[in-house]
Amino acid sequence: QQKVQQSPESLSVPEGGMASLNCTSSDRNFQYFWWYRQHSGEGPKALMSIFSDGDKKEGRFTAHLNKASLHVSLHIRDSQPSDSALYFCAALSNMGYKLTFGTGTSLLVDP
Amino acid sequence: EAAVTQSPRNKVAVTGGKVTLSCNQTNNHNNMYWYRQDTGHGLRLIHYSYGAGSTEKGDIPDGYKASRPSQENFSLILELATPSQTSVYFCASGDVAVSAETLYFGSGTRLTVL
Numbered sequence: 001q002q003k004v005q006q007s008p009e010s011l012s013v014p015e016g017g018m019a020s021l022n023c024t025s026s027d028r029n030f031q032y033f034w035w036y037r038q039h040s041g042e043g044p045k046a047l048m049s050i051f052s053d054g055d056k057k058e059g060r061f062t063a064h065l066n067k068a069s070l071h072v073s074l075h076i077r078d079s080q081p082s083d084s085a086l087y088f089c090a091a092l093s094n095m096g097y098k099l100t101f102g103t104g105t106s107l108l109v110d111p
Numbered sequence: 112e113a114a115v116t117q118s119p120r121n122k123v124a125v126t127g128g129k130v131t132l133s134c135n136q137t138n139n140h141n142n143m144y145w146y147r148q149d150t151g152h153g154l155r156l157i158h159y160s161y162g163a164g165s166t167e168k169g170d171i172p173d174g175y176k177a178s179r180p181s182q183e184n185f186s187l188i189l190e191l192a193t194p195s196q197t198s199v200y201f202c203a204s205g206d207v208a209v210s211a212e213t214l215y216f217g218s219g220t221r222l223t224v225l
Contacts, residue, residue, distance in 0.1 A: 044201070092207055101154035
């Protein structure tokens with residue numbers, strides 16, 4: 001069973017709109033979370049990390065973490081066509097060196 | 112910026128053949144990783160390494176071997192390739208456990224096993 005689940009599988013938003021991506025883990029040892037973004041034909045690149053409960057904002061991107069419910073979300077405001085990509089949630093256990101990735105959310109921003 | 116280089120970019124192999132995927136990093140990271148990416152599964156960890164001479168099994172190691180001869184180089188070896196190993200393979204480096212750093216990925220190798 002996948003330890004990190006993402007929803008939705010795919011998402012389409014209009015240019016300038018808000019995109020919301022969700023991630024839930026089933027392992028309470030996961031303490032550190034990242035969002036990675038992958039454009040077609042490229043390797044994933046880290047977008048932002050979040051390690052504490054609450055919100056973290058970086059430009060148009062806001063991540064939210066609730067460790068009690070093992071839920072992480074990413075919100076992209078004023079979405080741009082260049083934001084069209086595959087987004088992965090990744091989690092790191094406080095006991096290991098392995099980063100566990102979710103199944104990904106494909107985001108399409110319609111111009 | 113941190114650099115991870117993979118080769119080859121594309122590879123076609125025959126069933127039962129041996130395949131070696133190579134990865135080089137110039138980040139001086141201790142940890143290196145091999146993932147495969149398949150639709151519906153995301154990125155799954157095959158093998159990883161803490162440093163030169165070490166290799167550890169990830170979540171899906173069956174059918175794969177890894178080699179870390181130096182700090183910079185990490186190879187993934189398919190001794191007897193099978194069609195189920197057709198996938199896109201990514202190498203990454205990053206000392207995530209040391210300082211919760213990010214991983215830096217290469218551009219990937221698309222492997223097709225016929």
